[in-house]
Amino acid sequence: xxxxxxxLIERYFSRPSGRRDVLLGVGDDAALLEVxxxxxxxxxxxxxxxxxxxxxxxxxxxxxxxxxxxxxxDLAAMGADPAWALLSLSLPExxxxxxxxxxxxxxxxxxxxxxxxxxxxxxxGPRVVTITALGCVEPxxxxxRDGAKAGDVLFVxxxxxxxxxxxxxxxxxxxxxxxxxxxxxxxxxxxxxxxxRALRGRASAAMDVSDGLLGDLQKLCKASGIGxxxxxxxxxxxxxxxxxxxxxECERLVLFGGDDYELLFTVPAERAAALEAxxxxxxxxxxxxxxxxxxxxxCERDGRVEDLRGAGYDHFA
Ligand code: ADP
Ligand code: MG
Numbered sequence: 001x002x003x004x005x006x007x008l009i010e011r012y013f014s015r016p017s018g019r020r021d022v023l024l025g026v027g028d029d030a031a032l033l034e035v036x037x038x039x040x041x042x043x044x045x046x047x048x049x050x051x052x053x054x055x056x057x058x059x060x061x062x063x064x065x066x067x068x069x070x071x072x073x074d075l076a077a078m079g080a081d082p083a084w085a086l087l088s089l090s091l092p093e094x095x096x097x098x099x100x101x102x103x104x105x106x107x108x109x110x111x112x113x114x115x116x117x118x119x120x121x122x123x124x125g126p127r128v129v130t131i132t133a134l135g136c137v138e139p140x141x142x143x144x145r146d147g148a149k150a151g152d153v154l155f156v157x158x159x160x161x162x163x164x165x166x167x168x169x170x171x172x173x174x175x176x177x178x179x180x181x182x183x184x185x186x187x188x189x190x191x192x193x194x195x196x197r198a199l200r201g202r203a204s205a206a207m208d209v210s211d212g213l214l215g216d217l218q219k220l221c222k223a224s225g226i227g228x229x230x231x232x233x234x235x236x237x238x239x240x241x242x243x244x245x246x247x248x249e250c251e252r253l254v255l256f257g258g259d260d261y262e263l264l265f266t267v268p269a270e271r272a273a274a275l276e277a278x279x280x281x282x283x284x285x286x287x288x289x290x291x292x293x294x295x296x297x298x299c300e301r302d303g304r305v306e307d308l309r310g311a312g313y314d315h316f317a
């Protein structure tokens with residue numbers, strides 16, 4: 001017998017979180033949440049549609065992970081402390097094996113970051129997952145896209161391009177399993193919450209890389225009303241990426257791949273060295289350019305301007 005809506009919610013989405021700021025969670029008409037005085041509520045929502053944002057044969061736990069991760073990455077990019085999430089789930093049927101795995105992936109990430117699932121909605125329809133993530137930050141310390149100034153140093157965290165390589169491997173049928181390092185990077189990418197917090201009051205602007213580093217840098221420049229120089233020879237290429245792809249392919253993946261949830265951010269020049277030396281956790285940060293007067297992004301390689309439109313990248317732009 002298929003599981004009814006209320007049993008489904010009770011069985012899979014009612015785990016207690018232990019957060020004391022959840023005055024009322026799943027079960028009433030709405031959740032009651034306590035925002036600490038002096039802090040602003042930070043809200044983000046993202047929808048994943050089967051066939052468009054995740055592959056129909058994706059492991060359900062990876063869908064649960066991704067749906068929350070993409071939202072937590074937005075909170076990380078704001079420098080917020082994540083706190084609560086709401087889940088809207090549209091499913092063609094109540095497939096318990098799918099639900100159990102989906103919930104396991106979602107809660108594993110939620111619990112790692114102390115996020116409470118406090119409500120949602122469950123409907124019948126095509127498989128679509130929408131999560132709203134909520135967090136808190138002192139408004140004056142929030143990381144925004146619009147604060148970059150000429151002379152600021154441009155950084156990216158971690159190893160962009162790996163998730164994009166994993167996704168391409170899955171799409172081409174070259175790779176299927178979770179045992180592959182790049183496929184795992186795509187399916188279970190980690191939102192950079194610790195780095196986001198550490199950048200509060202330090203970075204002048206920040207955003208997460210979701211649509212590719214180059215395109216997202218253009219957005220950051222536009223929001224800040226300024227230009228940037230990107231040093232192509234400084235782009236970080238992970239050992240795993242380099243082992244599997246040519247140098248040109250690696251550069252394409254780093255510049256245009258999404259889904260890594262790395263942070264792109266700018267720091268006033270006098271703070272750049274300290275940040276480079278002491279980024280939090282095991283995550284490296286890489287200096288990849290500088291903010292400068294003007295508009296848009298100028299790519300240079302070893303000090304010489306390079307026009308990427310002439311470099312065979314057109315089909316990705
Ligand atoms: P209402 O009709 O008042 O919106 P629902 O019957 O849709 O209430 O939901 C009952 C309770 O279960 C609510 O507290 C709602 O937030 C929660 N809920 C529903 N679906 C989910 C879900 N997929 N995940 C978490 N909580 C859910
Ligand atoms: Mg409802």
